[in-house]
Structure formats: C-alpha cells, structure tokens
Amino acid sequence: MDRNFPETLSALRRERNISQRRAASELGISQALLSHYENGAREPGLNFVCRACDYYGVSADYMLCRSDEPSGEKIGAAKAFIGQIRNVLDRAEVVLDQNNGVTK
Numbered sequence: 001m002d003r004n005f006p007e008t009l010s011a012l013r014r015e016r017n018i019s020q021r022r023a024a025s026e027l028g029i030s031q032a033l034l035s036h037y038e039n040g041a042r043e044p045g046l047n048f049v050c051r052a053c054d055y056y057g058v059s060a061d062y063m064l065c066r067s068d069e070p071s072g073e074k075i076g077a078a079k080a081f082i083g084q085i086r087n088v089l090d091r092a093e094v095v096l097d098q099n100n101g102v103t104k
Contacts, residue, residue, distance in 0.1 A: 003065055006040040012056040012063075013038075027051055 003011075013023045024034040028051065036042035044052075053063050061067035 004040070005043075005064060006038050008063055008065060009052060010038040012052075012058065016056070023055070027055055 013020065020034055020038070021031045024031040027034065027048070029048065033042065037044050037048070049060065049063060053060050056063075058070045059067065062070045
C-alpha cells in the first residue's frame with residue numbers, strides 16, 4: 001500500500017467534502033489537532049482512531065493502511081456467516097427441546 005494514516009484520514013474527509021473544522025468538531029477534537037493528525041505531525045490514540053473509523057464508516061484495517069477495503073467487506077461477510085450459524089444452532093436447540101418435551 002502506498003498510503004499512510006495521515007493521508008488516509010485527510011483523503012476520507014476531502015472525499016466527503018467535509019471541512020476540517022466540521023470534522024474536528026464532530027470528532028470531538030480541535031481543528032488544530034486534526035490538522036496535526038492529517039499532516040503527520042502528531043499520532044492519535046486508539047480512542048480517536050476508533051471514532052474516526054465510525055465517523056467515516058471504514059474499518060480500522062483500512063484506516064491503519066492494513067487493507068485496501070474501506071468497508072471491511074471480509075469482516076462483514078464473516079459476521080453474516082456467524083449469524084447464519086447462530087440461526088442454525090438456535091433452530092437445532094428448539095428441535096432438541098421439543099424432542100425432549102421442553103417448551104420455551
């Protein structure tokens with residue numbers, strides 16, 4: 001990947017046509033601090049990274065330049081699969097309970 005955190009943070013804001021002042025306000029920091037994060041003069045803490053991921057709707061892997069997939073599509077697919085497994089397990093439990101005379 002040819003990008004880094006400051007570039008990604010800045011690009012996400014610019015792609016959405018959000019001013020630095022507005023983004024900073026909505027992220028709960030000063031405009032000056034956001035500017036420092038975007039130009040690489042300061043590194044944010046984990047709390048800010050999480051807020052920025054939520055704010056821009058991207059995965060932490062994308063924000064931290066560990067993935068080229070902004071939406072975390074692989075994670076979403078894995079969560080959907082886990083949900084399907086849970087549904088199967090819930091139905092199996094109901095069938096087992098019915099066969100044992102237990103009602104819920």
